[in-house]
Amino acid sequence: GEEVAQTPKHLVRGEGQKAKLYCAPIKGHSYVFWYQQVLKNEFKFLISFQNENVFDETGMPKERFSAKCLPNSPCSLEIQATKLEDSAVYFCASSQLSRLAGRTDTQYFGPGTRLTVL
Amino acid sequence: DAKTTQPPSMDCAEGRAANLPCNHSTISGNEYVYWYRQIHSQGPQYIIHGLKNNETNEMASLIITEDRKSSTLVLPHATLRDTAVYYCIVGHWAGNMLTFGGGTRLMVKP
Numbered sequence: 389g390e391e392v393a394q395t396p397k398h399l400v401r402g403e404g405q406k407a408k409l410y411c412a413p414i415k416g417h418s419y420v421f422w423y424q425q426v427l428k429n430e431f432k433f434l435i436s437f438q439n440e441n442v443f444d445e446t447g448m449p450k451e452r453f454s455a456k457c458l459p460n461s462p463c464s465l466e467i468q469a470t471k472l473e474d475s476a477v478y479f480c481a482s483s484q485l486s487r488l489a490g491r492t493d494t495q496y497f498g499p500g501t502r503l504t505v506l
Numbered sequence: 507d508a509k510t511t512q513p514p515s516m517d518c519a520e521g522r523a524a525n526l527p528c529n530h531s532t533i534s535g536n537e538y539v540y541w542y543r544q545i546h547s548q549g550p551q552y553i554i555h556g557l558k559n560n561e562t563n564e565m566a567s568l569i570i571t572e573d574r575k576s577s578t579l580v581l582p583h584a585t586l587r588d589t590a591v592y593y594c595i596v597g598h599w600a601g602n603m604l605t606f607g608g609g610t611r612l613m614v615k616p
Binding site for chain 1: 542
């Protein structure tokens with residue numbers, strides 16, 4: 389598609405439950421990124437993929453969080469045993485592969501999934 | 507990635523130009539300057555990016571100083587729908603994450 393799609397739009401979970409979020413990148417884009425926005429202006433990078441391979445996972449909490457990008461499937465971000473502090477909006481972004489040295493390609497963001505942990 | 511500094515908030519009258527400044531004094535030679543905005547709680551929207559030269563597109567203009575240590579995003583005729591938080595980000599190539607700072611909350615007033 390021409391836009392990054394994220395589902396669901398809203399997700400409510402009780403503390404300790406599992407949450408799974410989905411992202412369909414723009415068709416033809418090789419990179420997928422996940423960001424977490426807890427307070428209004430604060431974004432935290434979680435993880436990125438180049439196709440189905442993890443590219444950068446330096447922002448990913450070691451416990452409870454996992455992510456996948458499998459061929460012909462939406463990418464997913466899963467939180468096992470959610471905690472209150474996981475309440476946030478989770479954004480997915482995608483970008484093309486830079487084919488020219490020194491080129492940069494823009495990250496395009498989806499509308500986000502608002503996770504509320506009660 | 508280089509850090510950016512932006513004023514936390516700005517006001518602009520509808521129909522006037524909005525000039526949003528950004529300092530990025532530690533930018534390295536291969537890092538681009540990106541501008542995004544977030545309207546309410548929507549996903550960040552790409553506006554424009556540049557490396558050295560000034561850039562213009564249908565949304566805005568980006569003016570980068572010769573030493574590349576600062577830049578200005580110009581919205582030539584601000585409308586109420588331009589009210590948003592504007593983020594200036596520096597970074598390089600497609601695979602790297604974007605590091606968002608606090609941004610500038612632009613309020614366009616009638």
